[in-house]
Amino acid sequence: MKRVVTGNYAAAFAAMRARVNVVAAFPITPQTFIVEHISEFVNDGIMDCEFIRVESEHSAMSATVSASATGARAFTATASQGLALMHEILFTASGMRLPIVMPVVNRTLAAPIGIWAEMNDVMPERDAGWILAFVEDNQEVHDMVLQAYRIAEDNRVLLPMMVNLDAFILSHTVEPVDLMEPEDADRFLPSYKPEHAYLDPERPMGVGIFTPPEYIQEERYQTHAAMEGSKQVIKEVNDEFAKMFGRDYGGLVEEYRMDDAEVALLTLGTVTSTAREVVDNLRAEGKKVGLVKVRFLRPYPTDEIRSVASRVKAIGIYDRAISYGVGGPAYIEARSALYGHTDIPISNYLAGIGGRDVMLSDIEFMFNDLLKNAESGKVRKELVWINTRGVEQ
Amino acid sequence: MFEVRFHGRGGQGAVMAAQALASAAFSEGNYAVAFPYFGAERRGAPVLAFTRVDSKKIYRKTQVYEPDFVVVLDDSLLEMVDVTEGLKDGGVVVVNTRKKPEELALGENIKVATVDATGVALEVLGQPITNSSILGAFAKATGAVSMDAIEKGIMDIFGNKIGMKIAEKNCRAAKAAYDRTISADGRPREKEFEKKPKWLPDVKELPIGGAGVKMETNAGMIGPGSFLENKTGGWRTFMPIVENDKCVACQLCWYFCPEGCITMVPYDNNRFKKGIAIDLDYCKGCGICAHECPTHAIEMKR
Numbered sequence: 001m002k003r004v005v006t007g008n009y010a011a012a013f014a015a016m017r018a019r020v021n022v023v024a025a026f027p028i029t030p031q032t033f034i035v036e037h038i039s040e041f042v043n044d045g046i047m048d049c050e051f052i053r054v055e056s057e058h059s060a061m062s063a064t065v066s067a068s069a070t071g072a073r074a075f076t077a078t079a080s081q082g083l084a085l086m087h088e089i090l091f092t093a094s095g096m097r098l099p100i101v102m103p104v105v106n107r108t109l110a111a112p113i114g115i116w117a118e119m120n121d122v123m124p125e126r127d128a129g130w131i132l133a134f135v136e137d138n139q140e141v142h143d144m145v146l147q148a149y150r151i152a153e154d155n156r157v158l159l160p161m162m163v164n165l166d167a168f169i170l171s172h173t174v175e176p177v178d179l180m181e182p183e184d185a186d187r188f189l190p191s192y193k194p195e196h197a198y199l200d201p202e203r204p205m206g207v208g209i210f211t212p213p214e215y216i217q218e219e220r221y222q223t224h225a226a227m228e229g230s231k232q233v234i235k236e237v238n239d240e241f242a243k244m245f246g247r248d249y250g251g252l253v254e255e256y257r258m259d260d261a262e263v264a265l266l267t268l269g270t271v272t273s274t275a276r277e278v279v280d281n282l283r284a285e286g287k288k289v290g291l292v293k294v295r296f297l298r299p300y301p302t303d304e305i306r307s308v309a310s311r312v313k314a315i316g317i318y319d320r321a322i323s324y325g326v327g328g329p330a331y332i333e334a335r336s337a338l339y340g341h342t343d344i345p346i347s348n349y350l351a352g353i354g355g356r357d358v359m360l361s362d363i364e365f366m367f368n369d370l371l372k373n374a375e376s377g378k379v380r381k382e383l384v385w386i387n388t389r390g391v392e393q
Numbered sequence: 394m395f396e397v398r399f400h401g402r403g404g405q406g407a408v409m410a411a412q413a414l415a416s417a418a419f420s421e422g423n424y425a426v427a428f429p430y431f432g433a434e435r436r437g438a439p440v441l442a443f444t445r446v447d448s449k450k451i452y453r454k455t456q457v458y459e460p461d462f463v464v465v466l467d468d469s470l471l472e473m474v475d476v477t478e479g480l481k482d483g484g485v486v487v488v489n490t491r492k493k494p495e496e497l498a499l500g501e502n503i504k505v506a507t508v509d510a511t512g513v514a515l516e517v518l519g520q521p522i523t524n525s526s527i528l529g530a531f532a533k534a535t536g537a538v539s540m541d542a543i544e545k546g547i548m549d550i551f552g553n554k555i556g557m558k559i560a561e562k563n564c565r566a567a568k569a570a571y572d573r574t575i576s577a578d579g580r581p582r583e584k585e586f587e588k589k590p591k592w593l594p595d596v597k598e599l600p601i602g603g604a605g606v607k608m609e610t611n612a613g614m615i616g617p618g619s620f621l622e623n624k625t626g627g628w629r630t631f632m633p634i635v636e637n638d639k640c641v642a643c644q645l646c647w648y649f650c651p652e653g654c655i656t657m658v659p660y661d662n663n664r665f666k667k668g669i670a671i672d673l674d675y676c677k678g679c680g681i682c683a684h685e686c687p688t689h690a691i692e693m694k695r
Binding site: 002003111112169174271274357388389 | 408415416419424425426427428429430431451452453454455456549550593594595596597598602603
């Protein structure tokens with residue numbers, strides 16, 4: 001059934017279709033409607049789950065972890081300050097290898113306080129052991145929440161997963177979304193059968209227990225290997241979803257008009273969508289530009305990005321956050337993956353910080369800059385602040 | 394593709410109107426997107442919402458800068474905001490006002506349509522919520538979507554949010570507004586719209602850590618105390634009329650006023666008098682004072 005809905009609705013609806021057993025959440029702009037919609041679904045009797053109202057995000061994540069540790073399929077959602085307040089328990093979730101799924105509506109982390117799109121809330125959590133997916137439209141929000149449980153609950157993975165969507169640009173924007181029928185969702189996503197952690201009075205076990213140095217290093221290796229292994233699972237789940245529903249997102253990355261492209265721009269989130277239009281326009285002018293949508297920052301699509309670099313003369317990375325003193329986090333990741341594998345110019349473009357509109361002309365500037373880098377073989381400017389008053393771009 | 398910009402105030406439902414328009418266009422086989430731009434989120438503050446419609450999937454995620462159509466839910470905004478900014482030649486402005494389109498000088502090479510959507514809403518819904526009525530006016534003035542589609546859009550967006558019965562009422566309001574909408578060619582502006590300058594400091598001028606002190610800029614006063622210039626009473630629909638003869642100086646209105654707009658008028662010797670004064674520069678017309686007044690000394694009037 002296709003309906004015109006917001007990204008927040010798409011996330012809440014997908015949680016309902018995933019038949020999650022427990023939702024524990026605390027409202028925060030711009031995530032609020034995810035929680036509101038779920039509480040309505042529960043109230044209306046169309047969603048059968050335990051809805052726990054908690055007093056903070058720290059408690060929301062704690063309750064979600066506990067629920068997941070009993071073998072329930074658990075869900076929560078947050079944004080910005082809420083995610084920061086969860087920080088401590090995020091490590092508990094991944095350390096206990098609990099397949100929690102959490103949409104994060106990416107919003108400015110204060111100060112200064114802002115409610116608009118920025119990815120500086122999720123970037124500090126790159127080391128928390130969560131799979132980090134980034135989506136570009138509301139259909140992908142819906143589809144990714146369903147795929148997320150398949151990925152997270154796979155016995156080769158067993159890691160929690162965040163689905164990142166841009167504040168307002170998706171969360172509060174309506175567009176047509178094919179909302180899944182229950183029988184289709186059930187066919188794609190069977191119920192969760194936990195094997196490693198199942199708190200049950202009949203079968204007592206301890207999870208996340210006090211662990212001396214003899215064991216933690218091996219635990220860390222296990223989690224690292226699981227994150228590496230999730231790459232294969234992400235691709236398999238993507239392919240199966242595509243076969244069943246006809247929507248193929250390409251797995252870890254999606255390449256757009258990359259055949260014979262001389263330069264590639266790597267994008268995260270909704271800027272990808274606008275960039276498609278820019279690529280089409282520039283292609284019509286005969287400029288050989290291509291787009292690579294980075295769908296995951298954890299696990300990082302190292303092989304895919306290396307393959308892209310081997311085919312182009314310059315590469316650029318778009319960021320909606322800044323790691324002070326270095327550059328955009330997505331850029332840091334790409335550069336690290338490419339170290340020793342390429343000598344083409346790599347440049348970083350910061351735009352849309354604090355929710356500033358990323359215009360078609362901004363993205364055009366990025367591509368034209370990349371074409372110049374490709375021609376000269378040199379990086380004109382490593383870190384380019386787009387549209388920043390008083391800063392040369 | 395056509396693009397629409399909605400001008401409203403927080404609480405008037407501009408966002409729902411934009412969404413219902415998207416749903417309406419979608420019901421006619423189009424792809425459609427609608428999204429808000431919020432400033433500080435609160436009732437009464439000016440808000441923008443956008444709808445973008447195309448026959449194929451829309452990828453552009455930017456705001457709308459060159460709309461084909463503009464919808465104004467509150468005519469008090471006409472003096473505050475240049476509603477025709479970026480409007481394409483041949484574009485249409487749909488305004489909720491009691492005025493006739495000929496009375497509005499919004500510019501040449503555009504069409505202006507007006508409807509008393511507040512009047513329609515009070516009549517049909519019993520509340521001054523104009524977001525459904527204005528959609529009927531939009532359908533009539535632009536022809537970009539059919540009235541049938543508008544009804545579908547309202548049933549979808551309003552129905553799912555506030556219930557089917559209220560949605561049906563809103564459809565009736567939209568139809569009534571459709572019938573009462575009149576259009577005329579735009580008249581040239583009597584004087585150019587004076588755009589209020591915006592304070593846009595560069596990285597050297599911006600106070601470190603956002604720690605701004607009160608200062609005068611070419612955009613007016615910035616920082617603490619800036620509300621002295623930013624009068625917020627303009628978005629009232631109803632105004633409190635006080636009959637001080639009935640006032641017993643109980644101060645309940647003073648306690649309940651969420652905006653701190655009520656002051657007690659003292660005697661000459663500074664003791665309380667039986668009377669209050671309301672600061673209409675900031676009163677939003679919420680009516681709480683009238684509701685709380687035990688002697689019915691305050692009445693809300695349009």
